[in-house]
Amino acid sequence: MSNVPMNLRYAKSHEWLKIEADGTATVGISDYAQSSLGDITFVQLPKVGTVLKAGEVFGVVESVKAASDLYAPVAGTVMAINAALDGAPETLNTAPYEGGWMLKLTLSNPSETTTLLAAAAYEQLLG
């Protein structure tokens, strides 16, 4: 049912992480996450420069239904945030893997990404 792109890694808390060619990573929430939340109305992201530990809360995504914390899939420093989500949070519903990206991170420990789920394992988690 949910779209789970093969080229991404996933956290059990439903964030995705994409390793870019330059070794940095892009983070967002999965199609399953946006679909479960329903109409997304607000996104709160950290400031550029914030240093995140793996599993640390980095923001909040809010839908008509509920507000949910966002968790850093791995440790890193926030290089950029998707400020466009401020005015158009619904992009998370329509394009969770493209226009709905949230953070670009410089990874503290690149090997940490291997602890995340591959697409097949994440699909299995979704059942």
Add this chain to the structure above:
Amino acid sequence: MSKLHRTPLRDFHAAHGARLVDFAGWEMPVQYRSILEEHKAVRRAAGLFDVSHMGEVDVRGPEAGKFLNYLVTNDVAKLYPGRVLYSPMCYPSGGVVDDLLVTMRGPDDYFLCINAGNVAKDLAWIREQSSPFAVTITDRSDDYALLAVQGPRAAEIVQSLTGAKLGLVQYYHVTEGTVAGIHCLISRTGYTGEDGFELYHAAGDAVALAETVLAAGAPRGLELAGLGARDSLRLEAGYPLYGHEITQDISPLTAGLGWTVKLDKGADFIGRDALVAEKKNGAVKKVVFFKTGDRRIVRAETPVLGAKGAIFGRVLSGTLSPLLNESIGSALVTVAAASEALVVDIRGTKLNLHLVKPPFVELKKAPQ
């Protein structure tokens, strides 16, 4: 969800992609496509809602009118056949048992529509209060399905399916007729602030009626709408929801529904003494409506604070207004606080509450 009640349209909803949730013990569609889009479709064109979970009660007998005027706070004596009345029904304390629609179908023949979550409680209360009166109370909730067609194009859509002259049916009036060949009590009422109709019909006809209304309405912009949109539409319209703006502990006067409390209607009614006292002495608390200028939703039970952090009350309902694109809601605050600066703390961010007199958006229909 096997233990939940189902309306006759449960499979219709599932087939149309609804997300089904437990609402007051009923498996109901909270949304089909998007709560925000369904909400906008109702304001722009029309929406079709299954509200078959609502309860229906026949009240008949030579003292039916007299009994109902004792049971509810509004003036039932003003009704005539075909006229609908909105009213709270109170406890002796002035707190609210439920709010309901009373329709006069004929002499000594009235029809109530009550909230799904309150059916058992209401029936017990109504039966208990009715004992001194020559009336018969009949629960009809399982017999009726109820579809609401709401929005500026609702009349055009329903008219395309009926020979009844809808132009002659004014707001808060009913007529009997067939819609798509199915016998209906056609009521020009609703819970969205738009023009529209509520079609009471036999439960066995619900799927055929829903399919036909959807087919006739879709080319005119009608969309299926779930309970999520129903809630945001009613809050944008400033309508109370039982359990939020009116409860056992929030009287209709506190809730700002003074227009439904007819203290001088010339007949005693349950709760009158308490409501007279509340009016005379002034209430301690009042229900206010607010907007925030922010997209963060201020959810029910959030404390309402004064500028210096003192707690002045709590939020009763909150959502994002899809039309205003900002969060709106209602709160119960002390009367003294209602003239002060009020704030809420949402995850560490202070939002100012700007009090407004509802409705939040211009409505096509006044509340009669």
